[in-house]
Amino acid sequence: MDRHIKIIATLGPGTETYEAVKELVESGAKIFRLNFSHGGREFFAKMVDIIRRLEKETGLTLTILQDLSGPKIRTCDVGLPPFEVSKGGEVLLGTSDKFEKVEEPFICLDIPEMYEGVKEGDPVALGDGVIRFKVIKIEEEHLIRLEATNSGLCPPRKGITFPGMTTPLAPLTEKDKADLAIGMQLGVDVVAMSFVQKPEDICNLRAEMIQYGRRVPIIAKLERIAALERLKEILEEADGIMVARGDLGLELDLAELPVAQKRIINACNNAGKPVIVATQMLLSMVNSPMATRAETTDVANAILDGADCVMLSEETAIGRYPGETVRFMRKISYEIEAYMFEPGRLEIDRGGERDNPSTFLAYAAAMLAGKTNAKAIVCHSTSGATTRLLSSCRPKQSIYALSSDHTVRHFTNLSWGVIPAEPLVVIDDHQERAEVFVRQSPVFEEGDIVIVTAGQPEKGKSVTQTNVVKLYEKLSKEAS
Known part of the structure; x- marks a missing residue:
């Protein structure tokens, strides 16, 4: 399986x-x-x-x-070796032009936009959050004073973030x-x-x-x-x-x-x-x-x-x-x-608001597959939308997603339980495409029950929403 x-x-x-x-x-x-x-x-x-x-x-x-x-927001290298900071210790964060004017521990961030909107009390995290600070004073434009809330090493060229702040980049x-x-x-x-x-x-x-x-x-x-x-x-x-x-x-x-x-x-x-x-x-x-x-x-x-x-x-x-x-x-x-999938463990109740036909039919198909203990669900979905709705219902059965669109097939591959497949495009009828897929696929054996969903376009139309759910039994070649 x-x-x-x-x-x-x-x-x-x-x-x-x-x-x-x-x-x-x-x-x-x-x-x-x-x-x-x-x-x-x-x-x-x-x-x-x-x-x-x-x-x-x-x-x-x-x-x-x-x-x-x-945007990679990293500190820059002003020639200082990595330095230790202790909890409660203070450091300055500023642009490179401020470096020569200070004699305290200094972290360089040469992106002026990042200082906009920073205020006292804001958190700052350095190096994947290994060291965290809070802003205790805005010294001047593009120069702020930080207090460490834990201890650690401050090397150059590390990622730096301002948690909660909308990044201007x-x-x-x-x-x-x-x-x-x-x-x-x-x-x-x-x-x-x-x-x-x-x-x-x-x-x-x-x-x-x-x-x-x-x-x-x-x-x-x-x-x-x-x-x-x-x-x-x-x-x-x-x-x-x-x-x-x-x-x-x-x-x-x-x-x-x-x-x-x-x-x-x-x-x-x-x-x-x-x-x-x-x-x-x-x-x-x-x-x-x-x-x-x-x-x-x-x-x-x-x-x-x-x-x-x-x-x-x-x-x-x-x-x-x-x-x-x-x-x-x-x-x-x-x-x-x-x-x-233990009995009674998972109640199918996904799929969001069931107030449109496609969503309701996807939910119904997943329920029908569960009640009949079907081998699989076969969905012909040109855009992949119905496939994703079926996936969100979390049926026990695999969902074979038929689409002639390369992009759609490769994207439905990201959805839970979905196995993308290419239908025979020589057949116009979408439901027939799905049934032919079942008949030809070695995955399905004689007597297997499969739930088929498809969109049947009206005459003169090439595209439609899913409007068919069918319980289909694979028969022997002689019978079919």
């Missing part, structure tokens, strides 16, 4: 060969993240070629996710635009946008895509409190969401992060849009063949929360055990999904 949760593996120096990527596919990864914060065009082109080759060899739909860097940088051009030319399937703060950010990225003649689905990475405050609007504009817990964990009090994760996932489930949970899922497996108990529970709870995808970053990009990590994540999913 196919696992319903989708595993995303980030490719990097540890997985840059055909053999390494093949092992990831065989271990259960179907989506591959190209992190454009690291690596160049040559590396990404090589990875795309390997993935497309494996896609042809295996017959599987393998999705390529381009992850744009976004646009999330789509010039580097991102250049990287997007590379991604469009290489034929990536999905693009993830970093540091999204408002729905207009998604619109700007989509407008940038237009010049390349492609409309690629966009995943909004939620890493800012400002984004959480406008989640509903961002969700309406984006095609999917990533809970990017690294930077989001710097913005929020860490104790607030689990609840934020649950709320984001629930909103995505109700909207029928895929949601990815990312960052430090099995981090100890970068250097160890075994995960910790806490990590194992974390992955399990993300699946129970309703995540469509769980993502590996360093674990597969630079880790020593990439294949083992994917296999272990898949093993966790086996156990959790078996638990989810």
